[in-house]
Amino acid sequence: MKIVSPRERAFSILHQVETEGAYSDKLLGILHRDTTLSARECSLVTQLVKGVLERRNKLDATLNRFIAKGLSSLPTRIQTVLRLGAYQLLELNNVSRSRAVSDSVSLARKCGHEGTARLVNAVLRRVSEIEQEGREDQAAQPPLGTSAGKTDATQPQPAEPKQSVPAPSEVQDSVPSWIRDRITLQWGSDKCRRLLTAFDSPLPLALRANTLRITVSELTDLLATDGWKTRPSRLYPSSLVLLSRTNDKKLHELRAFEQGLIYVQDEASAAVVPVLEPQQGELIVDLCAAPGGKTTQIAELTNNAATVLAVDPSSRKLHALMSNCARLGISSVTTVAADGATLVLSRPADRILVDAPCSGLGALGKKKDIRWHRREDQFSELIALQEALLSRAIDLVRPGGTIVYSTCSIDRADNEEVVTAVLNRTEGLAHLSPIPPPAAVGELGMDGASMRIWPDQHGSTGAFVCRIKKRSTDETAR
Secondary structure, X not given: OOOOOHHHXXXXXXXXXXXXXXXHHHHHHHHHOOOOOOHHHHHHHHHHHHHHHHOHHHHHHHHHOOOOOOHHHOOHHHHHHHHHHHHHHHHOOOOOHHHHHHHHXXXXXXXXXXXXXXXHXXXXXXXXXXXXXXXXXXXXXXXXXXXXXXXXXXXXXXXXXXXXXXXXXXXXXXXXXXXXXXXXXXXXHHHHHHHHHHHOOOOOOEXXXXXXXXXXXXXXXXXXXXXXXXXXXXXXXXXXXXXXXXXXXXXXXXXXXXXXXXXEOOHHHHOOHHHHXXXXXXXXXXXXXXXXXXXXXXXXXXXXXXXXXXXXXXXXXXXXXXXXXXXXXXXXXXXXXOOHHHOOOOOOEEEEEEEOOOOOOOOXXXXXXXXXXXXXXXXXXXXXXXXXXXXXXXXXXXXXXXXXXXXXOOOHHHOHHHHHHHHHHOOOOEEEOOOXXXXXXXXXXXXXXXXXXXXXXXXXXXXXXXXXXXXXXXXXXX
């Protein structure tokens, strides 16, 4: 299908998320670099994609009322068309109902056939009626496509309202019930409600200043001249948060981007590396380096005067990381395509960062598709990987060296439980180390050796950071 309109682009991204397990934030990042699209068109696509992923439970519950065998009985492409159309009808005030329906019918015709196009038209008109009149009892009308007890058995049929509609809390929260239940069990129902509200709230764009080339004050002024008003980050002193802009310039069109003066990095992510306290002249390993935000931050904080080793299994991702290094003027980074859990070094590292793969349950606001990609039965596999990476880091760091373990999760299984399990197996070889005060910007735990950044409290993605020290030779001897 030839992609033309923003709605078709949104459909394409949503379909890739659904069928290929693609990550919406990465696809939207590519979209924003497309020179054929205006900033306004990119914003519309972003709004549609994120909105459909956020409100999927609510959309599905509504659509299921009008489809005889349920939404899941339809081809995946048509499910996506219906969700996209229903989102515009139910959630957007600036889109006309007739336009939302007609565009959806056109999409259905392109990726389906005339029968599915008629179905999309009928279902979305019923959704439009409910939204317009504000009465869900409209769903009790006789099902569309049933005249004198006859139906067209060759086509999917709209149906009477179903009784098995998701519970209101699940519909409104728009996360799978296992996520809501897991958060509630660990942190309580009040905290769960606040977190789910935060996950569905817009996250501001955060820009880290490349301090090798510019000061934060200078960057603030430069962005202001380009019409971008910012404020200082509350979590990392060299980052700025976008407040407003007076033009439609895309990020890559800014002078600050073209000149390698900024790196797009979430505030919580930028708060991790200061806990590591990287120093000039050291060998510092980023054991899970891609996409490279923390790797380049280490290089900046050490003024390009440390040996920074970026490790990742993907050569393609490491190539992209080195392209960013070139844009930022970073020369102290070397890459190794390897599994961090089995990495071998020629000499012990001074510091190692383990920014481990995780459930992502702190990043549901940024990475909307995690809600639908992640399954609870994946935790055991993730935990095994996390423990292997942290154990290897302890092996690779020198006596007295520092390890920082971090995730973008708020779940204890990704965090405290992994750290505790690994330290218990080291038989005293490593121990928790208090986070230095300037870097302690989150909620402290584990006797001050860990911190958690909360989406509802800090206005960022969620994160967990823990600082560990390998015992020195003298300590081990005692």
